[in-house]
Amino acid sequence: MLEAALRDGTADRLCTFEVFARKLPNERRYGVVAGTARVVRAVQDYVFTEEQLSTLDFLDETTIDYLRHFRFSGHIDGYREGELYFPYSPLLTVRGTFAECVILETVILSIMNADSAVASAAARMVTAADGRPIIEMGSRRTHEYSAVTASRAAYLAGFTSTSNMEAAFRYGIPASGTSAHAWTLLHVDDDGQPDEKAAFKAQIDALGVDTTLLVDTFDISQGVRNAIEVAGPELGGVRIDSGDLGAITRRVRSQLDELGAYNTKILVSSDLDEFTIAGLRGDPIDGFGVGTSVVTGSGAPTAHMVYKLVEVEGHPVAKRSRGKAMTGGAKKALRTHRASGTAVEEIVYPFHNEAPEFPGLTSVDLTVPLIRDGEAVPGQPTLEESRDYLAQQLVTLPWEGLALSRDEPVVSTRFVGFPEQQ
Amino acid sequence: MLEAALRDGTADRLCTFEVFARKLPNERRYGVVAGTARVVRAVQDYVFTEEQLSTLDFLDETTIDYLRHFRFSGHIDGYREGELYFPYSPLLTVRGTFAECVILETVILSIMNADSAVASAAARMVTAADGRPIIEMGSRRTHEYSAVTASRAAYLAGFTSTSNMEAAFRYGIPASGTSAHAWTLLHVDDDGQPDEKAAFKAQIDALGVDTTLLVDTFDISQGVRNAIEVAGPELGGVRIDSGDLGAITRRVRSQLDELGAYNTKILVSSDLDEFTIAGLRGDPIDGFGVGTSVVTGSGAPTAHMVYKLVEVEGHPVAKRSRGKAMTGGAKKALRTHRASGTAVEEIVYPFHNEAPEFPGLTSVDLTVPLIRDGEAVPGQPTLEESRDYLAQQLVTLPWEGLALSRDEPVVSTRFVGFPEQQ
Incomplete structure (x- = not known):
């Protein structure tokens, strides 16, 4: 596409691409935007090496030369990291030439889809844990680098710590972990008998x-x-990693109390997800270790976000493919809230319009500037700030929004100010 | 664990860890081992930087120093990349000191779980495609680095090419792709009207x-x-990415033929998985593009492999946790075949025993040396060789083994030569 666009002169057309999701996976009620800060970094770091270029022998010299000097010089606006989202929320609005925007499609979607999938699942687990801490310990169940960013997304969503040392190193996430069965099994006596x-x-x-x-x-x-x-x-805690965790932890709590270990905590792990955590709400459990389900998005390993061209030289464009229709034109969004703080509606409106007003409701701008002329807008939030932001946003959902069962999105999205026929 | 082991002297105990899976995901009939070559490389490359070490302030100096000089110096044997596997197949046998083996747990499992999940799903899609080519185009639906290795695993399993340029660059996989809707939408006339x-x-x-x-x-x-x-x-092909692909491709084939474009191929994409591909078997489709489902393992984004201590200083060890019991002792495996070539059984036996014999059947050693004294054993297969190997192995399955429906593993595994009570 790039080569053809450079040849026919369309490469320089000013375009707007938009990241959005047509639905929330598994009929969840809200999604969590994650990866935004990684996108901002990746876009600025996105270059091609000579070694990479030397293998692109199917491209003409003009195209290779374009890639050699590639630096994104456009603009990106979008939802904050840690923001809630719903179907058709305009999560990122990427503006620049066709050439520079189309090149970024894969890296932007990879980051947003992977990180948002983990954060969206993790937030539900945090709700289910009802204030009890959760350690992220799923590194071994996903790609070795995906493990690092999955830890980050889980922490963003309210997990307490990670067992991934690289995530602790790279993102400053609190590290923690427990010992493994191998540690106990290692301790055999001279006859090879176990010595716990x-x-x-x-x-x-x-x-x-x-x-x-x-x-x-x-x-x-x-x-x-x-x-x-x-x-x-005075033992700090015991961990149980197998069996019927409800029945076992009740028994273990009694046993610890009988032994005078009133303050010894009980941690559990073993293929936990948001549903099993919720099922343990009444049991004497002080913390959870969650692995596989969080790093694989608990049944939704990708957020199904897409990156679509919505505007060319000021003209809205949209495909009409069956089941994949969309609204053309660059977009912004705001969310309305009642005086109580409860979210009412997501309003999507044309990017260059003034924000519509809704008397009696307060509006929060969801679209903020992220990149200008290829550079990160100063004052981007830290991971801790995004984590706090999400925690605040979750409180604004209507009460049924935090339920785990399948349902409609809890906040509906309305398009305002677009032509009817699109 | 490492610090405690260095303190109490158990760090140097000679240990064997084993990678295996207790089950195949989604009741599939076979699994495909992938990632082995990446493990061999990662183990040799595994070191800690001073910058990383400087953040490990919770460890004592002895432990930091151990990590500073860490190089794996042990041995790894295991299944070839591209081998079929079943529950409890001993996929990797890692021998060395406790300290050096325990450090590698996460990286080994991350690679094996991620790559095997993709290859196991991809192999079923290749079977369903029944000889028609499949392009891997799922990069945008998984982590940006996971995308690269997912392409590799899909190619290993028989996909024809990838749209991920980094995978083409790094692993020599044939690159291909098609244009996007954005390419068509980019072409508006001066009035902003589409010009396909x-x-x-x-x-x-x-x-x-x-x-x-x-x-x-x-x-x-x-x-x-x-x-x-x-x-x-003479147009090479058309791609259709939406709607009822069976009905549409039949209509498009007629239309192309009426226009004299008898040799123009029809490619389809649009959230395909092994089941939808199989459902299109009778339709005039010349190739498939598969994205989300292959990079996310088609419902099984991880292979659920575990890394367990099975032997300490020659003594077999095993945990007895409910639902997670296992057989202690280092292991090897072979697979028996009838004269026709059809696989009969997987036989797991003690690592240091002679291979048992099965009169009337031929045996293939499944366990091969991969790493000796920390170095890759010379003559490791190339990706192409592993791809060919898998293709050959799939032919050895009993005929029902390639069916897509849920069932038991098609080859059963038997433990021979272990003490009864384990």
């Missing part, structure tokens, strides 16, 4: 009694006895 | 009449007429 107490003792010697011991390698009741015998009643 | 023919003409001017034109941006019948009017009956 030796494993617990060594862990406490290294990390103090505030550590969390994994007690389900062999027999859980015996594991708990061994743990308290070695650590004393 | 201008888009088709520019594409043909740049790429010749052998190119593939996307004909469903507005009206498909008109799109096909426009395409042949501009390109002539």
Whole structure:
């Protein structure tokens, strides 16, 4: 496309591309925008190396030369990272020449789709956990680099910490973790017989009694006895990674209390997702470790966002393919709220129009400038700020918005100021 | 764990860790091992930078120093890349000190789980396509680096080419792609009215009449007429990306034939997976473009492989957690075949035993040396060789093994030579 556009002169046409999703996956009630800050960085870093160019032997010299000097010089506006979104929310509005905008399609969508899928699932788990902390521990169940950004997206959505050291290093996310079954199994005596107490003792010697011991390698009741015998009643926590977690944690809580370990916490893991976490709401659990389900988006590993050309030299354009119709024209959005703070509606309007007004409601601009002339707009939020922003936004949803069951989007989207026939 | 092991002296214990999966996802009948070559490379490249180490302030100096000088010096044996696997197949056997093996857990599992998930789904799509080519075009629906290795895994499994240029660059996979709706929409006249023919003409001017034109941006019948009017009956292909692909392609085939474009191919895309591809088996389709479903493993975005300690200083070890029991001891595997070549059974036996014999059947060793003393064993297969290997292996499955419906694993696994009580 790039080569053909450079040849026929359309490469320089001023275009607007838009990122949006036609639906929320799995009939969820809201989505969480994530990856925006990574997009801002990636767009600025996007260049081609000579080594890469040397393999593009199917392109003509003009096109290779274009890529050699490629730097995005356009503008991007869009939803804040940590913002809620709904079907057809105009998440990013990318303006520039056709050539420079079309090149960025894949990297922008990859980041937004992957990060938003994780954050959207993670936010539901945080709601289900009802204030109890969640450690992200899913690195091993996704691509080695995806693991790092999945940790980031989960933290954005309210997870407490990550077991991924690279994510801690790169994004400043609090690191935590627990020991594995391998640690217990490593401790065999000279006859090769398991010695769980030796494993617990060594862990406490290294990390103090505030550590969390994994007690389900062999027999859980015996594991708990061994743990308290070695650590004393000041043991920080025990982790249980198998079985019927509700029944087991109730039993373990009684056992710990009988042993005087009233403050020893119970952490659970084992293929948890938002539904199993919700099912454990009444049980004596102090924290969760979540792996596979969060890094794979809990049944929705991609957010299904698309990147579509909506305007060419000021003319709105739109395809009419069956089931994939869309509204042409560059767009902005705002969300209206009642005086109580509850969100009412998402309003999408033409990018260059004044924001419509809604008497009796307050409006929040959802579209903010992210990149101008290829450079990040100063004052981009930190990850912590985006995390706080999301937490505030979740509170604005109508009360049924946080339910886990399948339903319609909880906030509806209305297009205002566009021609009828599009 | 590492710090505690260095303190209590268990860090140097000679251990064996094993990668295996307890089940195949979604009741599939076989899995495809992928990522092995990437693991071999990653293990050799695995080091810590001073910048990374400087942030590990919760570790003692001994541990930091261990990481500073970390190089894996052990051995890895395992299934070839492109091998078929089943529940409890011992996919990788990692031998070394506890410390050096435990550090590698996450990177090894991330690679194997991500790549095997994609390859296992992709192989089913290739079967469903029944000899017709499939382009991998899912980059935008997964993490930006995961996109590159997903392309590789899809190609391993028999996809024909990729639209991911970095995968083409890095792994030598044939690159291909088609134009997008944005290309057609870009071509508006001075009044902002769509001009599909201008888009088709520019594409043909740049790429010749052998190119593939996307004909469903507005009206498909008109799109096909426009395409042949501009390109002539020698047009290489048309792509359709929306609607009921069976009905539409039958109509488009008639239309093309009436226009004399007998050799113009029909390519389809639009959220295809193995089931929709199979459903199009009787339709006049010459090739498929597959995106989301292949990069997300078609409902199984991770292969659920685990990395478990199975032997310590020659003693078999195993946890007994409910639902997660396993057989201790280092393992190898072979697969028996009838004279016809059909696979009969997977036999797992102790790593240091002689391979058991099965009169009347031929045996193929599934466990091959990959890394010795931290270095790749010479003669590792290329990606093309692994791709050919998989194609050969798929032919050995009992005929029902290639069916798409849910069922048991088509080859059963038997443990031979282990003590009864494990």
